[in-house]
Amino acid sequence: MHGTANQPRRARRLSAATAAHFIRALAAANPEPRPELDYADPFTLLVAVVLSAQTTDLAVNKVTRTLFAEAPDAAAMAALGAEGIARHIRSIGLWQAKAKNVAALSHILVEQYGGRVPEDREALEALPGVGRKTANVVLNVAFGQDTMAVDTHIFRLGNRTGLAPGDTPRAVEDGLVKRCPPELLRDAHHWLILHGRYVCKARRPECWHCVARDYCNYPDKVAGPSAS
Structure with missing residues (x-):
């Protein structure tokens, strides 16, 4: 499926085991994720x-x-x-x-x-x-609940990688909640947002330094910049 600005290209759905490996790879690379918004309470x-x-x-x-x-x-x-x-x-x-x-x-x-x-x-x-x-x-x-906040980055990531393909943010949210290892669910949206923001970017994903590359079904993986 070819994507649009609002509907990213969708990859073949990952198996449940592979999806878990994908999220565990992100977790291992960033054990203590933090929101980037400043707040006090x-x-x-x-x-x-x-x-x-x-x-x-x-x-x-x-x-x-x-x-x-x-x-x-x-x-x-x-x-x-x-x-x-x-x-x-x-x-x-x-x-x-x-x-x-x-x-x-x-x-x-x-x-x-x-x-x-x-x-x-x-x-x-x-x-x-x-x-x-x-x-x-x-x-x-704020309250430590196991929720999955799906923004544009996570929506794109869920479809592009095959982690949790869906036509709507709610469909991607439900897919991610089902497929995320339960003990990692609380922090999973942080890992996914940061990954979509800095690595699996909208215009040109930086697949060459993606820690979850081996578990991704994106068919058009991007090679690293050529050495000068």
């Missing part, structure tokens, strides 16, 4: 992830440095309001909608949850600007 993590939609983590970290200094919790963020939030985040994509969402979700957290971030998926997904991927990140990173 569940609230600042939630806001950072909401702001990261269609924006790099580096760009988000630059704006949250001053935003969180002025509004480190839900009450302060709600008081800052959309206009006050917007002053800090104008350099990132979709800043107007994001400012409104962060202000609105902060009000809800204050009014309904005493300023705390709920540990419940349904409650999280009911917040403005929070979809399944964002909820999965918060549940995983």
Whole structure:
């Protein structure tokens, strides 16, 4: 199958055993993966992830440095309001909608949850600007739940490698949850996001230094740059 910008080329599905080897190879190369977004607690993590939609983590970290200094919790963020939030985040994509969402979700957290971030998926997904991927990140990173947050990198990776082919992010998510060794599930989305971001890139995957290359079904593996 040939891919498009929204539907990456799909490889033949890996066997369950090979999929486990793939993930174990990533785990061995990076035993203690860490999110690249800066945060201090569940609230600042939630806001950072909401702001990261269609924006790099580096760009988000630059704006949250001053935003969180002025509004480190839900009450302060709600008081800052959309206009006050917007002053800090104008350099990132979709800043107007994001400012409104962060202000609105902060009000809800204050009014309904005493300023705390709920540990419940349904409650999280009911917040403005929070979809399944964002909820999965918060549940995983802040609360230690075994969730799989599928972003564009993981969606591409699941299809390109054969690890968990699927037409939708949810299909890829479900496939990865089924095929990931249970003891590695909590950290697996970190390994996969980092692998998709820095190695299995969208335009030209760097297959020549992929630690999971031997377990990948991508039919067009890229040779390393020729020596000069």
